[in-house]
Amino acid sequence: MSLVLCPDCKKEVSSQAFNCPGCGRVINQMRLPKSRGLAIVLALFLGGFGAHKFYLGRVGWGFLYFLFCWTFIPAVLALIEAIRYAVMSSQDFNNKYGAA
Ligand SMILES: [Zn+2]
Structure with missing residues (x-):
């Protein structure tokens, strides 16, 4: 499982999470682009x-x-x-x- 940084609150969030548990920002749209x-x-x-x-x-x-x-x-x-x-x-x- 990989982690991404929430761009709003800089908290580490699972890249699979739909939104950040800290501030609620939607994370899924910033999943890594396909190669x-x-x-x-x-x-x-x-x-x-x-x-x-x-x-x-x-x-x-x-x-x-x-x-x-x-x-x-x-x-x-x-x-x-x-x-x-x-x-x-x-x-x-x-x-x-x-x-x-
Ligand atoms: Zn956040």
Whole structure:
């Protein structure tokens, strides 16, 4: 379990906590951003099984990809998504997936 510092009262709070027990500030939105590099690698090598979707918190999509992996359609979609992750700005990526 990792700890983060509450930006308001500087108290150590579990990164899984919804809000700070000290001052009530919502913590969950500042959970660590996902690694874009890892998402791209997962999409390239395990994308046909939905690995990048699970990683980015899109579990429902992950299961769909996994169910249809034998059609190779998820693998094609994952390749396109890997390219999209690579070309989008870090800020866009974090906005979209950072607080998943
Ligand atoms: Zn606090």
